[in-house]
Amino acid sequence: MNTSFASSARMAWAALRMLLVLTVVTGIAYPLLVTGVGQALFNDKANGSMVKVDGQEVGSRLIGQSWNLPGTDKPDPKWFQGRPSNSGYDPLTTGSSQLGASDPTLVKNVKAAKKQVAEFNGVPESEVPKDAVTGSASAIDPDISPDYADIQVKRVAENNGLTAAQVQKLVDDHTTGRTLGFMGEPHVNVLELNIALKELAAKS
Numbered sequence: 001m002n003t004s005f006a007s008s009a010r011m012a013w014a015a016l017r018m019l020l021v022l023t024v025v026t027g028i029a030y031p032l033l034v035t036g037v038g039q040a041l042f043n044d045k046a047n048g049s050m051v052k053v054d055g056q057e058v059g060s061r062l063i064g065q066s067w068n069l070p071g072t073d074k075p076d077p078k079w080f081q082g083r084p085s086n087s088g089y090d091p092l093t094t095g096s097s098q099l100g101a102s103d104p105t106l107v108k109n110v111k112a113a114k115k116q117v118a119e120f121n122g123v124p125e126s127e128v129p130k131d132a133v134t135g136s137a138s139a140i141d142p143d144i145s146p147d148y149a150d151i152q153v154k155r156v157a158e159n160n161g162l163t164a165a166q167v168q169k170l171v172d173d174h175t176t177g178r179t180l181g182f183m184g185e186p187h188v189n190v191l192e193l194n195i196a197l198k199e200l201a202a203k204s
Helices: 002-041 104-121 146-160 164-173 190-203
Strands: 050-053 056-060 187-189
Touching (some): 050 190, 104 146, 164 190, 187 190
């Protein structure tokens, strides 16, 4: 009995030591190491790719946001608008509408959205791109296609006292091409574009 108890005690002590070692290594040392490397080598990305204007954080390059008239859910004509969001751009409740491509509700919503986008931007419905009326899988996509940005140029220019050529140049300057020339699609970050727009309008 004593031998059996002593053997069990040794095994329990060994297991406890292993638990303590693994807790320190995986629960303390490894997270600190990864955090340190991230802060040292990828500080911007590790901290959420935040964008600052005049020293104040105005958003993240990675998370879309609404550009509505103050206190309303109506889009502000002064700003470039992003993709529709099923979650209101809430990063804590990401996800799509879960409606299939042939779902009658989705089809109805897309048709209504296409009409609204066309009227809002003063363009034919045939010029409204897909990303203007459909949300991304995450519901917080911060980017839009160059085509969607292009159909907004005239409206944005008129509401900011700028020429269409000035605003189009902003779009062109903020269009990012495919990664390595073949991965992904060209896109425009809405937050960065609107910041540049605000700066340009302030100078005019």
